[in-house]
Amino acid sequence: MAAASVSLETKDSDTLEAYLCATCKNKNTKTEATAYCKKCDSCFCDQCVNLHSQLFQNHATYGREEMEKWPVAMATQEFLENCEVHKGKKLKFFCEDHSQLCCSTCNQVSHRYVHCSILYSIC
Numbered sequence: 122m123a124a125a126s127v128s129l130e131t132k133d134s135d136t137l138e139a140y141l142c143a144t145c146k147n148k149n150t151k152t153e154a155t156a157y158c159k160k161c162d163s164c165f166c167d168q169c170v171n172l173h174s175q176l177f178q179n180h181a182t183y184g185r186e187e188m189e190k191w192p193v194a195m196a197t198q199e200f201l202e203n204c205e206v207h208k209g210k211k212l213k214f215f216c217e218d219h220s221q222l223c224c225s226t227c228n229q230v231s232h233r234y235v236h237c238s239i240l241y242s243i244c
Contacts, residue, residue, distance in 0.1 A: 140194060142166035144173075156182045157191040164191070 143163035145152035154164030158173060160180045165173055170182055183190040193201075204210040210224035216232045223232055 140164040140191070142169050144169040156184050157188075158182045159190065162192070 140154040140157075142150075142152040142154045142165050143161075145166055152166040152169075155167050156170040157164045158170075158177070158180050160177070161173070165182070173180070174182060202211050204212055204224035204227060207224050207226045210226055212222040212224055214223045214225070214228045214232070215221070216223055216228075219232070221227075
């Protein structure tokens with residue numbers, strides 16, 4: 122996923138994920154994105170989205186008012202993918218017996234050795 126999370130801002134008690142412009146990020150500049158292009162899978166700031174729209178007229182871009190069409194912020198995605206028990210381990214399995222996502226360590230310690238009947242790989 123091309124979008125990267127920068128920070129969390131609180132605005133009117135709603136939490137808004139701030140994204141970096143992919144083009145500016147490639148130039149080592151941190152500019153908050155205001156639009157997302159699904160075809161490019163990239164976020165853009167005001168200046169870069171104008172250039173993008175000129176170059177790629179058939180690409181639809183979504184502004185902040187349509188953030189439900191944006192991808193999940195990388196920081197949020199990483200948080201959701203990490204095991205709460207084993208820090209630094211990614212969730213890779215689903216144990217049907219326990220209805221639980223687990224990392225490879227959880228799998229070995231808590232699921233495989235207790236003879237869970239069905240473990241699915243989610244990767």
